[in-house]
Each structure stands twice: as structure tokens, then as C-alpha cells.
Amino acid sequence: EPEVTQTPSHQVTQMGQEVILRCVPISNHLYFYWYRQILGQKVEFLVSFYNNEISEKSEIFDDQFSVERPDGSNFTLKIRSTKLEDSAMYFCASRAWSPTNEKLFFGSGTQLSVL
Amino acid sequence: QQQVKQSPQSLIVQKGGIPIINCAYENTAFDYFPWYQQFPGKGPALLIAIRPDVSEKKEGRFTISFNKSAKQFSLHIMDSQPGDSATYFCAAQETSGSRLTFGEGTQLTVNP
Numbered sequence: 612e613p614e615v616t617q618t619p620s621h622q623v624t625q626m627g628q629e630v631i632l633r634c635v636p637i638s639n640h641l642y643f644y645w646y647r648q649i650l651g652q653k654v655e656f657l658v659s660f661y662n663n664e665i666s667e668k669s670e671i672f673d674d675q676f677s678v679e680r681p682d683g684s685n686f687t688l689k690i691r692s693t694k695l696e697d698s699a700m701y702f703c704a705s706r707a708w709s710p711t712n713e714k715l716f717f718g719s720g721t722q723l724s725v726l
Numbered sequence: 727q728q729q730v731k732q733s734p735q736s737l738i739v740q741k742g743g744i745p746i747i748n749c750a751y752e753n754t755a756f757d758y759f760p761w762y763q764q765f766p767g768k769g770p771a772l773l774i775a776i777r778p779d780v781s782e783k784k785e786g787r788f789t790i791s792f793n794k795s796a797k798q799f800s801l802h803i804m805d806s807q808p809g810d811s812a813t814y815f816c817a818a819q820e821t822s823g824s825r826l827t828f829g830e831g832t833q834l835t836v837n838p
Contacts, residue, residue: 615769642824654762654770654815656825667824702769713758713819715826717769 613637615718617703623724624693632688632721634703643686644704644715645678647671654702660686661708693725728753730818732829739806740837747832748800749816756818760826761790761801764813773814774801806836 616635624630636643645657658668660678677689686705690697700720706713731750739745749759757778762770776783776790776799783790787804803810816829 644824646826653830654826654828656827659824661824669825704769713760713775714772715760717762717771719767719769 613716615703615705615716617701617718617721619721620719621722621724623726626695626725627692630690630693630723632690632701632703632723634686634688634718635684636686636703636705637707637716638684639707640705640716641708642666642706643678643680644706645688646702646704646717647699648702648720649699657688657701690723693723695725698723698725728827730816730827730829732816732832734832735830736833736835738835738837741807743806743836745803745806745810745834745836746800747814747816747834748798749818749829750796750798751818752797753818753820753827754797755820755822756827757821758819759790759792759799760817760819761788762815762817762828764815764831770815803834806834808836808838810834811836 618633643660646654648654656669658672659666675691679687700722702720703718704715706715737745760775761773763773764770774785774788778794789802792799814832817826819826
């Protein structure tokens with residue numbers, strides 16, 4: 612089965628530093644997403660991205676966050692100035708858009724630890 | 727109104743048992759209800775999904791029951807196996823939206 616690939620698997624950073632989390636969605640997919648999961652809690656939507664622009668974002672996705680699809684294959688999430696509460700597992704996901712296929716494929720995640 | 731409430735938080739059954747996980751929602755605009763399975767260190771993986779035009783959907787050992795009037799849906803796992811031990815999340819989505827709203831998750835343990 613095709614996979615969404617995320618790198619790195621673990622990222623440790625100091626509070627206030629910028630981090631970039633990277634994802635390679637499945638090649639023929641058109642919709643891209645970032646979700647996060649704080650340890651022991653539910654998975655939360657951050658942002659969706661289609662046709663090179665944000666289509667929807669949550670209250671969590673404030674001005675410190677940005678997304679980009681720099682080269683047609685990678686999809687990145689940037690956190691400009693990390694806070695302790697940004698520590699979480701970040702999941703990239705992608706979906707092939709069609710009326711009959713809503714299956715959302717998740718990557719294995721990047722565990723971000725902000726110290 | 728965007729929340730999806732899931733119960734129980736954890737569940738332990740013996741091999742061969744039928745664990746049942748329940749979810750409830752308020753937003754009547756939700757019209758797609760998937761269940762995801764997550765193993766430690768991995769991302770959620772779609773298990774089975776249902777739309778409100780049917781009351782039940784079965785795929786292998788997994789069955790979703792859907793009660794539109796009560797705004798509730800549940801996952802049943804028949805003949806559960808130790809390999810089914812994982813965290814299960816229900817979720818919901820509006821046709822007009824792109825986000826999935828997840829429940830809190832249920833940690834299932836199937837003892838041999």
C-alpha cells in the first residue's frame with residue numbers, strides 16, 4: 612500500500628527556535644493535511660492544503676504556523692518560534708480527491724519535543 | 727457542537743470477545759464517520775467507515791452500527807484477537823469541510 616513519509620521521526624528543539632517538519636505525501640494525492648496528537652490525547656486537526664493554498668485551518672494553527680509545498684512533492688509544516696506546549700506528535704496526511712474515495716492516509720508522525 | 731464523544735477510554739477483553747466502542751456527536755452536518763486504528767509509534771490507519779444512509783456496515787470482523795436519530799455510532803470487533811490490541815478512534819467529517827474531528831480514543835487490550 613502507498614505510504615505517506617515523514618521526516619524526521621523525532622525532533623528535539625529549544626523553546627523559541629524554528630522547526631520544519633517534512634512530509635512526502637502519496638504521489639497522486641491532491642489534498643494534504645497536518646494533524647497533531649499531544650501525548651495521551653486525541654488527534655487534532657491543524658490545517659488542510661489544496662491547490663497550493665490553505666483550504667481550512669483550526670484555532671490551533673495561529674501565526675506561528677505555516678505550511679508550504681515547495682517543490683511539488685514535499686509538504687512542510689513550519690513552527691516559527693516553538694513553545695513548550697507545541698510538544699506533540701505531528702502527523703501529515705494526504706487524500707486522493709474523488710467522490711468515492713475519502714480514505715485519508717497518515718504518516719507515522721514526527722515526535723516534536725520542545726525543551 | 728464540533729465534538730465527538732467516545733467511550734470507554736479503555737477496554738480489556740479476552741480473545742474471542744466482542745469489544746464495543748461507542749461514539750456520539752452533535753453536529754448534524756457530519757455525514758462521514760470513519761474509525762481509525764492506531765498502533766504505538768504509528769499514525770492512525772483507516773479501519774472502516776460509514777455514511778448516514780445505512781445503519782450498519784461490516785468489513786471482515788469489524789462492524790459499524792449507526793443510529794442517525796440518536797446521533798450515535800459504534801464499532802464492534804468480532805472474534806477479537808491479541809493483534810487487535812491498539813487505540814481506536816472514531817471520527818466525523820462534514821461533506822463541505824475537509825477536517826476530521828476525532829473522538830478521544832479507546833485503548834483496547836485483547837488478552838490471549
